[in-house]
Amino acid sequence: MALEEFKSSKPLTMGVELELQLVSLSDYDLTASSPDLLHLLNRKPFPGNVTPEITESMIEINSDVHTNHAELLAQLQLTRDVLVQAGEQLNIGICGGGTHPFQKWSERRIFSKPRFKEVSELYGYLAKQFTIFGQHVHIGCESGDDALFLLHSLSRYVPHFIALSSSSPYVQGNDTLFNSARLNSVFAFPMSGRAPFTQSWSTFENEYFAKMEHTGVIKSMKDFYWDIRPKPEFGTIELRVCDTPLTVDRAAALAVYLQCLCRYLLERKEEPPVEDDYLVYNYNRFQACRFGLDGTVVHPKTYESLSLREDILTTLRKMEPHGAALGATAGLQHLMQVTHEGSDAHYLRQQFDRSGSAEGMVDAAIQRFRRG
Numbered sequence: 001m002a003l004e005e006f007k008s009s010k011p012l013t014m015g016v017e018l019e020l021q022l023v024s025l026s027d028y029d030l031t032a033s034s035p036d037l038l039h040l041l042n043r044k045p046f047p048g049n050v051t052p053e054i055t056e057s058m059i060e061i062n063s064d065v066h067t068n069h070a071e072l073l074a075q076l077q078l079t080r081d082v083l084v085q086a087g088e089q090l091n092i093g094i095c096g097g098g099t100h101p102f103q104k105w106s107e108r109r110i111f112s113k114p115r116f117k118e119v120s121e122l123y124g125y126l127a128k129q130f131t132i133f134g135q136h137v138h139i140g141c142e143s144g145d146d147a148l149f150l151l152h153s154l155s156r157y158v159p160h161f162i163a164l165s166s167s168s169p170y171v172q173g174n175d176t177l178f179n180s181a182r183l184n185s186v187f188a189f190p191m192s193g194r195a196p197f198t199q200s201w202s203t204f205e206n207e208y209f210a211k212m213e214h215t216g217v218i219k220s221m222k223d224f225y226w227d228i229r230p231k232p233e234f235g236t237i238e239l240r241v242c243d244t245p246l247t248v249d250r251a252a253a254l255a256v257y258l259q260c261l262c263r264y265l266l267e268r269k270e271e272p273p274v275e276d277d278y279l280v281y282n283y284n285r286f287q288a289c290r291f292g293l294d295g296t297v298v299h300p301k302t303y304e305s306l307s308l309r310e311d312i313l314t315t316l317r318k319m320e321p322h323g324a325a326l327g328a329t330a331g332l333q334h335l336m337q338v339t340h341e342g343s344d345a346h347y348l349r350q351q352f353d354r355s356g357s358a359e360g361m362v363d364a365a366i367q368r369f370r371r372g
Contacts, residue, residue, distance in 0.1 A: 005232065009234065010067075012139060013066065014138060014140070016076065016138075017060055018244050018251055020096060021058060021095050030057035030058075047079045054110060054111060055109060061079055063076060069255075069330055073252040077249075094369060096243075097243070098180060098243030100362070103131065132182045133182070133243065134242060135243065138234060139239075144232065147235075149272075154237075157261055158284070158285060159295065159297050160288075160308070161257075163295060165254055165343070166243055178290050179293075180292070180345070182243050194227055195224070195228060260323050263325070277300035284300075288308060292308075292343050293308055316335060316336050319332055
């Protein structure tokens, strides 16, 4: 099957996907309730789109295409309210967070959908361990060449999004000491990590993709679990490294931060991306996952060691004129506050200490999603 032609879309438009946890309000463990919840939601108007995910303890919501922060946030808040109300009818709590802190992967059920069954047969227990929860952000691109330019130019900023969104410190009942443990599960898949360094859509399509398809390893772009991947059928690039935040407010802020960065990068005032930029990529990615905002990263051009927190603050200030032009100022200010006060991973650890239990921490996450 040939790769789809890259569909040109309006530059800098954006859309958000959020994978959400379905939690039993009886014991605060995950519950296999997505078939019931989806059936209920299909009977009422729903803002955006809601779909099943690989196991029955999760759902994914998709926003419409937006151009500014206020519109995106308003839709996400409306979506949240509809979900919360539906969950109440089924005694289900709905929340963000990149991992559920104590669920057992072996107890999960694969959602009855052909692709999910194929993935389960191919990847075995990894499919159930993929009951993790991420935010994906799409940014519209005029051409495939622009998409690949942005994909590689953004590699320098991937640690920013990992640290700012981090919300998965606990796995299987234990504090992992990571701020984002979720990405360790993603890294187990063979086609994860970074995209190959191709700079033209023609090269990507006719050389890389064609060869990969010929090997039989992949059939479509869905088989790539890259941190950032092009989506030719939408005319976008898709950032995939974020944990699902605990609030839709933070989800909207992360989306417009990416939008502002893309606007800045498309001015092409920075040195263009080169393959050697990836020499420090995995190290920087690890620092952001392990230490979050307290991590140290290496600049891919100068090899200077940088405080991740200070690098984010410097970049947010640099994005201010772009935020003003795009109607994203409130979102950037939200992330400025996060950088000073701490991420959702920090909040979850605080809630564990206050409540003395993982169940109390999950309850706090449910209430935070509900309130914003």
